[in-house]
Amino acid sequence: MQLPIPLYIGLRYSQSRKGHAFLSFITLFSVTGIFLGVMALTLVSSVMNGFEADLKRRILGVLPHLVVSTENVAAGATSQDWPAVLLQQDPTILQVSPFLQTEALIQSSKQLSGTLLQGVDVNQLPQFLQSSLQIGDWQEFGAASYQVMLGSALADKLRVDVGQKVRLLLPSGGSYTPMGWMPRQRVFTVAGIFQSGSEVDKVVAVLRLKDLQRLSPAPQQSWRVSLAEPFDSPRLTPLLESVAGVTKVVDWRQTHGKLFSAVAMEKAMMWLMLMLIVAVAAFNIVSALVMMVTEKQREVAILKTQGMTNRQLFLVFAVQGMSHGVVGAVSGGIVGLILCYQLNAILALLGLQLLPGIELPVEVQPLQVLSIVLAALALTAAAVVYPAWRAVQIEPAEILRDE
Numbered sequence: 001m002q003l004p005i006p007l008y009i010g011l012r013y014s015q016s017r018k019g020h021a022f023l024s025f026i027t028l029f030s031v032t033g034i035f036l037g038v039m040a041l042t043l044v045s046s047v048m049n050g051f052e053a054d055l056k057r058r059i060l061g062v063l064p065h066l067v068v069s070t071e072n073v074a075a076g077a078t079s080q081d082w083p084a085v086l087l088q089q090d091p092t093i094l095q096v097s098p099f100l101q102t103e104a105l106i107q108s109s110k111q112l113s114g115t116l117l118q119g120v121d122v123n124q125l126p127q128f129l130q131s132s133l134q135i136g137d138w139q140e141f142g143a144a145s146y147q148v149m150l151g152s153a154l155a156d157k158l159r160v161d162v163g164q165k166v167r168l169l170l171p172s173g174g175s176y177t178p179m180g181w182m183p184r185q186r187v188f189t190v191a192g193i194f195q196s197g198s199e200v201d202k203v204v205a206v207l208r209l210k211d212l213q214r215l216s217p218a219p220q221q222s223w224r225v226s227l228a229e230p231f232d233s234p235r236l237t238p239l240l241e242s243v244a245g246v247t248k249v250v251d252w253r254q255t256h257g258k259l260f261s262a263v264a265m266e267k268a269m270m271w272l273m274l275m276l277i278v279a280v281a282a283f284n285i286v287s288a289l290v291m292m293v294t295e296k297q298r299e300v301a302i303l304k305t306q307g308m309t310n311r312q313l314f315l316v317f318a319v320q321g322m323s324h325g326v327v328g329a330v331s332g333g334i335v336g337l338i339l340c341y342q343l344n345a346i347l348a349l350l351g352l353q354l355l356p357g358i359e360l361p362v363e364v365q366p367l368q369v370l371s372i373v374l375a376a377l378a379l380t381a382a383a384v385v386y387p388a389w390r391a392v393q394i395e396p397a398e399i400l401r402d403e
Contacts, residue, residue, distance in 0.1 A: 032281070032328070034278055035329075037274055038278060038332030038333050038372055040274050040336070042336025042337060046340045046362050046363060046369075047362055049363040051263070052267070058196045061129060061132070062128065065251075067223070068248070069221065069223075069249075070223065071221065071247060086225070092227055094226045094227060096224070097224050099209070100216065102116075102170065104116075104169060105183075106166050107166060110159045111157060115205045118206050119212030134193050134194060136194075141208070145208070147189050148205050148207050149191055149207075150190055151204045152195040152201045154202055154204070160190050162191065168185060169185045170217070279379050282379040285325065285384060289320065289321050293391045296391075317388040322381060332373075333372065341362075341364070
């Protein structure tokens, strides 16, 4: 099959190297720059995606995605029917379970610390929280009264172990005694220790829902909503607020939104910086093509006298420049993907592991890799416009009058 004339000539020019050592060097430099930029951007973006996904799994696997407060059950049947109504309205909602959360102080015989108490139904725990338990048993915990599960970092801070006693003190709902004002308090037994691998382990303590309701002065009927995608919570908040009987909806972003916003900002800045590398390499193609146009003025003039249109001539040099961009971007994307899937093996081979047994989280998003390659090609396309336009402006009469 015969190629179109502009495509054929453009590819021939891109492969021509004889007598153009410096031009070939600039072209190689440009292609290498695009290759390295796309490869690095693919690798870094995938690692950042992995960190974000791991952070989301570890933190939002323990914390509720949404906490929905409703009218007390005594007010009518609305609150009892509410979870079933919600699950029917949106398939992205995985689970709705009774839940209560409040701040408190926790005291051991050696230390005192602030904590976030979570009252849960043991039969409806999030999957990640169930699997995070290091010591203890959730079913035994649910069968006994006044027991508490502590995050590993919180247990270390309090210097307590399973079977030891801790005192929980709630700042609200206290009472005045002959000794002065006393907070609501109760002694609990440490029944187990869980480890999520995040900052949540420093503050969260899990109780049975019934025990926390007894300890709280006026517990409000509330529910824990688990989502298939926690970042969908802004979309679901209006839906939840419209459900009859719902009085308040609290989003996880109100407590940990800044952390994930910082991660997103870091990803965006990293993407921008590495894309600037690609942009610099892509615009080096301008230098190579301008030199090519200058050296090929006679050939360009001959082509124009033989009837080649300005559009065809523009495409000749556009094809030449884009061929370099395609080679650099596609090869960079392919090598970047290979490095993503083999990154931990390569780091282990080089002895560069962060900690023994800990691997870098990597999550490849095909659409993101495609967008990186397309962005590199778009920058290359923008870079070839000026040299190709200059070729179109060549006047055959001026170039060939001395021939």
